[in-house]
Amino acid sequence: MTTELVVNGEARRVHADPMTPLARVLREELHLRGTKAACGEGFCGSCTVFVDDDAVASCLVPLGMAEGRSVRTVESLADPAGALSPLQQAMKDNDAVQCGMCFPGMLMSLTALLEANPAPERRDVHEALVGNICRCTGYDRIVDAALTAARAATGTKEEDAS
Amino acid sequence: MSDVIGVDLPRRDAEDKLRGRTVFTVDAAEGGLLHAALRRSEVPAGRIVSIDLEPARRMPGVRAVVSAADAPGRYGITIADHPLFAVDQIRYLGEPIAAVAAETLEQARAAAAAIVVEVEEYAPLLTMAQALADDARDLHPGWEDYDVLFEGGERARNIGWEATVVRGDTDAAFARSDVRVIETEFVAGRQNQAPLEPRACVAGYENGRFVIQTSTQVPWAVRNSTARLLGVREADVRVVVPPVGGGFGMKFEVSLEPFAALLARAAGRPVKLVNSRQEEMQTALCRENAEIRIRSAVTESGEIVAREAVVLMDCGAYGGEQPFLTSMTAHTLGGNYRLGAVRLVSRAVYTNTPPNGAFRACNGTYCTAALERHTDEICAALGMDRVEFRRRNVLGDGDLGSTGQVFEGDVLAPMIDRMVALRDSAAPAERPDDGRLYGTATTVGTWFIFVGPSAATVNLNPDGTATLVTAGVEIGSGSTMQAIPQLVAESLGLRPEDVTVRAADTDAAGYDGGVGGGRTTVSLGAAGVAACDEVRRKVFDLASEMLEASPADLVLTDGHVAVNGVPSARVTLREVAERAQAVSGPISGSGSFTGIGVQPMSGCAAGHMIGALDLPVFAVHECDVAVDPDTGHVEVLAYRVVQDVGRAINPRAIRGQVQGGVVQGLGYALHEEITIDARGKVRQTGFETYRMPLSGDVVPVQLDLYEGAPSFGPLGVKGAGEVPILNVAAAVSCAVADAIGKPVSQIPLTPQRVLGLILDREDENVELRHIGPGWRANVIADPEELMAAAGL
Numbered sequence: 001m002t003t004e005l006v007v008n009g010e011a012r013r014v015h016a017d018p019m020t021p022l023a024r025v026l027r028e029e030l031h032l033r034g035t036k037a038a039c040g041e042g043f044c045g046s047c048t049v050f051v052d053d054d055a056v057a058s059c060l061v062p063l064g065m066a067e068g069r070s071v072r073t074v075e076s077l078a079d080p081a082g083a084l085s086p087l088q089q090a091m092k093d094n095d096a097v098q099c100g101m102c103f104p105g106m107l108m109s110l111t112a113l114l115e116a117n118p119a120p121e122r123r124d125v126h127e128a129l130v131g132n133i134c135r136c137t138g139y140d141r142i143v144d145a146a147l148t149a150a151r152a153a154t155g156t157k158e159e160d161a162s
Numbered sequence: 163m164s165d166v167i168g169v170d171l172p173r174r175d176a177e178d179k180l181r182g183r184t185v186f187t188v189d190a191a192e193g194g195l196l197h198a199a200l201r202r203s204e205v206p207a208g209r210i211v212s213i214d215l216e217p218a219r220r221m222p223g224v225r226a227v228v229s230a231a232d233a234p235g236r237y238g239i240t241i242a243d244h245p246l247f248a249v250d251q252i253r254y255l256g257e258p259i260a261a262v263a264a265e266t267l268e269q270a271r272a273a274a275a276a277i278v279v280e281v282e283e284y285a286p287l288l289t290m291a292q293a294l295a296d297d298a299r300d301l302h303p304g305w306e307d308y309d310v311l312f313e314g315g316e317r318a319r320n321i322g323w324e325a326t327v328v329r330g331d332t333d334a335a336f337a338r339s340d341v342r343v344i345e346t347e348f349v350a351g352r353q354n355q356a357p358l359e360p361r362a363c364v365a366g367y368e369n370g371r372f373v374i375q376t377s378t379q380v381p382w383a384v385r386n387s388t389a390r391l392l393g394v395r396e397a398d399v400r401v402v403v404p405p406v407g408g409g410f411g412m413k414f415e416v417s418l419e420p421f422a423a424l425l426a427r428a429a430g431r432p433v434k435l436v437n438s439r440q441e442e443m444q445t446a447l448c449r450e451n452a453e454i455r456i457r458s459a460v461t462e463s464g465e466i467v468a469r470e471a472v473v474l475m476d477c478g479a480y481g482g483e484q485p486f487l488t489s490m491t492a493h494t495l496g497g498n499y500r501l502g503a504v505r506l507v508s509r510a511v512y513t514n515t516p517p518n519g520a521f522r523a524c525n526g527t528y529c530t531a532a533l534e535r536h537t538d539e540i541c542a543a544l545g546m547d548r549v550e551f552r553r554r555n556v557l558g559d560g561d562l563g564s565t566g567q568v569f570e571g572d573v574l575a576p577m578i579d580r581m582v583a584l585r586d587s588a589a590p591a592e593r594p595d596d597g598r599l600y601g602t603a604t605t606v607g608t609w610f611i612f613v614g615p616s617a618a619t620v621n622l623n624p625d626g627t628a629t630l631v632t633a634g635v636e637i638g639s640g641s642t643m644q645a646i647p648q649l650v651a652e653s654l655g656l657r658p659e660d661v662t663v664r665a666a667d668t669d670a671a672g673y674d675g676g677v678g679g680g681r682t683t684v685s686l687g688a689a690g691v692a693a694c695d696e697v698r699r700k701v702f703d704l705a706s707e708m709l710e711a712s713p714a715d716l717v718l719t720d721g722h723v724a725v726n727g728v729p730s731a732r733v734t735l736r737e738v739a740e741r742a743q744a745v746s747g748p749i750s751g752s753g754s755f756t757g758i759g760v761q762p763m764s765g766c767a768a769g770h771m772i773g774a775l776d777l778p779v780f781a782v783h784e785c786d787v788a789v790d791p792d793t794g795h796v797e798v799l800a801y802r803v804v805q806d807v808g809r810a811i812n813p814r815a816i817r818g819q820v821q822g823g824v825v826q827g828l829g830y831a832l833h834e835e836i837t838i839d840a841r842g843k844v845r846q847t848g849f850e851t852y853r854m855p856l857s858g859d860v861v862p863v864q865l866d867l868y869e870g871a872p873s874f875g876p877l878g879v880k881g882a883g884e885v886p887i888l889n890v891a892a893a894v895s896c897a898v899a900d901a902i903g904k905p906v907s908q909i910p911l912t913p914q915r916v917l918g919l920i921l922d923r924e925d926e927n928v929e930l931r932h933i934g935p936g937w938r939a940n941v942i943a944d945p946e947e948l949m950a951a952a953g954l
Contacts (some may be wrong), residue, residue: 023309031191031193033185034183036358038358039849040439041439041848041850042356042850043847043848043850074181075182077369082178088177088180091176092177097176097813098408098640098818099182099357099638100176100179100184100404100407100638101357101408129858130856132857133358133849133856135355135408135410135826136638136822137818137822137825137856138821138822138824138855138860139821139855140862141821141862149504
């Protein structure tokens, strides 16, 4: 069966069982391996992508549900030959990355937050990450980086460092 | 002043990881890969009556089926007790029985399920109490005949290994009339490492050799164990390691690689094998659950004249790391404090549960928690201030450790002072009158660097850059991305970006003990610096001719060789490298490193693979908690760490390790626990029920890096990534006990458990009836012989 969807701005046709998890289609059919699938049950958030305007766990989305919709993955956040997105750059500048497996999902959840709320409080960032598990970093720098990116984008001044 | 040491340089792998470009083993997708699945046991214990592989062989897409007949060997660290596939007996639920490779994963799984296994079930021995009962069935009949890979530990029936420490006359000290005896029991749960990348590998069979790409921390151990299990030459196994998506110790021994290797040879095609998250939950090589009794004799003035302890460590169905880790009790539970006399026993106990393994600060987490709770109970009994007691009793310069090694330098006491200063530097945590119970605790901990052997090669390339070749793996900690290239750059006067770090490949790099135990920066760093020394000598020899100066007057700086004090007299490293092509051939250097081999006092330690610490590391942790008396919920309000790092090569990277390690420790202390039901099944089948810390659970750790403690690491460095988890459970347990005014003797401190303590519910009281009274009742060896060996 064929499903048509738009992935990172490009119309794609996928021949697969419509019950196949979107995460698997992205990774195995479309070779977008930035989307991770660490738990397969929707609890770790490493497979988070946008379906239209919602950040969702793509391991729980059957391919058929994506028919005709727009999917954005971590690979869409920055031009492959260009600069990192401000959020990615803030992660790099904050030395937030360790093993890296959770970051694609973290970035998608936080991109959704910043699109909906350009000036979040720390509490908002914690809430946006309730579905993303990181086993390495202890989160603090990821949260700091998100706030740094938001402040840079909105031109607000940095809070006093705690 | 160096511009690459002590500097917060970024990590070179961050950008690809942020773009989603990094290819982990789990992402491997080259053409023609077969997919594999394991048939695992569905019962925890039994005799294998028959296995019929034929139904699997007839299934569509199947290319190979292998089982015990294909893997003759057994492996282990001290005792080779672990076969690749269950042989004759099933010892845990999830134990591999056969493996299948097929064109698709679904086909492989269907075929694995079609294998017919007939088992005569035994009543499983799921707890250490059950396994230690006098009438318990032997999990390993014939244990006496297993190959012994390391001599010295006592073994008997379901006790897979026993290590003992005897120093000084403990009996006499306990019998003194002027001492008070304090006894504490402590029980710690099992913790899953849960790296986001599961165990995964891709194996091929090329020109008669196995080529294995795998998500591991120890490429050389995978090479050696795979060869042992498959009955082939070690030289016929090559292991390569791309970036690893987290390990935390779970990937510190062989796992899936031999299965994929066998299947690849049988099928004649490369095979990918990945554990599902459910398989990872059932079979992770977890931090072992443990049961501890500790007794001390102390004088009214606060001198610890004797200490005695029994530590039971659940190794699960096979020994794995635990027989080795019994060594650590001497240095964790037996550490921190000056002891007049000491007597310890740690035992690795077989049970019909999944084998346990290594997890960041193995053994140290629960032994430190037990010791620090015990220390607070001593302070309560004596009416002494908990910080002052520690300051007066911690090991200092010239003091003896439990096995009689002499410690060098005053480190812990000044670190306690630094903790007090760190606490005073911030506003005290608020304690509003909201009905909650508030507590705080200061704990000390002793850990070590698992030094061991490492090799490195450094090539000076014709363009004047350098390439470092080691078997060091990047597991996320950043050691091979930051500290090690920084050390090499410092040695050669290069910028860190001019140092290429070769990914681990056992065909390219010499032997290495693996990335773990805090050893990477110390051992691989030292080997790398030694390799640079050879490069420097060769460079200086050539440059001295080019500059007409003595080699002794030359320095390497800014990519140049210069005459010291004459800035204009210099050549670029590139020019020297080009000159070398014509004169001597390309310049390279090799370097190696191993521990210095500190020994315990004669006769004090039996059954120890590590009898004394080459390179101790210390930590002081403090935490403030609030406990809700209605729900038992514990909130961590503030967390402070003073960590002994020797010398901070990249302070910001260390801070990242401390934050991450402390948060993993908070999960261990408060809510992460693997439990096993009556049928031997792990109850936590995924991340819904295995509760790891989330972003909203954590606090930013306040950190003070303590530099300057003695270290033979390069530039005085000590590893910094492992130790941050060491005393988190200790700090939280002591702070909760302080808050609720009741002894805490079990972790994790789930709300239910804390509420039980507050309400004095009996089922929260720990009673370790299977630990006999006193030390003598808990040793296999003849206690009097052990005492005689120690000079008593």
